[in-house]
Amino acid sequence: ETGVTQTPRHLVMGMTNKKSLKCEQHLGHNAMYWYKQSAKKPLELMFVYNFKEQTENNSVPSRFSPECPNSSHLFLHLHTLQPEDSALYLCASSQESGGRSSYNEQFFGPGTRLTVL
Amino acid sequence: AQKITQTQPGMFVQEKEAVTLDCTYDTSDPSYGLFWYKQPSSGEMIFLIYQGSYDQQNATEGRYSLNFQKARKSANLVISASQLGDSAMYFCAMREGDNFNKFYFGSGTKLNVKP
Numbered sequence: 001e002t003g004v005t006q007t008p009r010h011l012v013m014g015m016t017n018k019k020s021l022k023c024e025q026h027l028g029h030n031a032m033y034w035y036k037q038s039a040k041k042p043l044e045l046m047f048v049y050n051f052k053e054q055t056e057n058n059s060v061p062s063r064f065s066p067e068c069p070n071s072s073h074l075f076l077h078l079h080t081l082q083p084e085d086s087a088l089y090l091c092a093s094s095q096e097s098g099g100r101s102s103y104n105e106q107f108f109g110p111g112t113r114l115t116v117l
Numbered sequence: 118a119q120k121i122t123q124t125q126p127g128m129f130v131q132e133k134e135a136v137t138l139d140c141t142y143d144t145s146d147p148s149y150g151l152f153w154y155k156q157p158s159s160g161e162m163i164f165l166i167y168q169g170s171y172d173q174q175n176a177t178e179g180r181y182s183l184n185f186q187k188a189r190k191s192a193n194l195v196i197s198a199s200q201l202g203d204s205a206m207y208f209c210a211m212r213e214g215d216n217f218n219k220f221y222f223g224s225g226t227k228l229n230v231k232p
Contacts, residue, residue: 105167
């Protein structure tokens with residue numbers, strides 16, 4: 001496997017279900033991200049992990065719970081979601097060296113298309 | 118205020134012609150980076166080109182070039198010799214300052230290349 005992988009690619013769940021999204025990066029990066037992409041809206045940064053430590057939580061509802069067991073894996077645990085949570089969830093990674101803003105582009109996975117019924 | 122503005126929801130271009138996708142940004146930080154990503158219908162975001170705020174020259178990467186006008190706070194993407202495979206959503210993004218948590222995306226432009 002190369003780059004950033006995400007599983008599953010598609011997920012349909014009811015509002016009472018509990019499910020998890022998985023992301024794995026094979027790039028040796030030290031930062032990982034979860035984004036939400038809804039129709040006709042800009043990408044929304046949800047969570048950021050740097051060296052396995054969560055550094056950002058952009059006012060995301062508690063029904064989304066991230067987990068980063070190591071620098072290569074990132075999970076998004078889902079429970080009691082709402083229909084408006086239906087979206088494409090993208091995972092990304094980057095190599096952060098600190099200092100002045102530089103050429104640290106984020107590499108994205110293919111996303112998980114989530115539908116909440 | 119929006120950090121990244123893309124005013125063209127959709128664009129059409131004839132195959133083999135050049136097209137410019139607009140992007141303006143808003144920041145008071147002197148240090149920032151600007152990115153363009155392509156998102157085909159498959160969903161994956163593909164990095165295209167980067168421009169740093171301190172870079173003196175406009176970035177180029179194959180058929181992609183970035184028209185960076187710092188005073189106007191614009192970072193337009195120019196695609197030369199359009200190909201059918203260029204049909205996709207295009208997103209402009211900005212990383213603000215040294216904080217990699219501050220990564221903002223625009224709403225995107227859907228480009229359709231006509232044969």
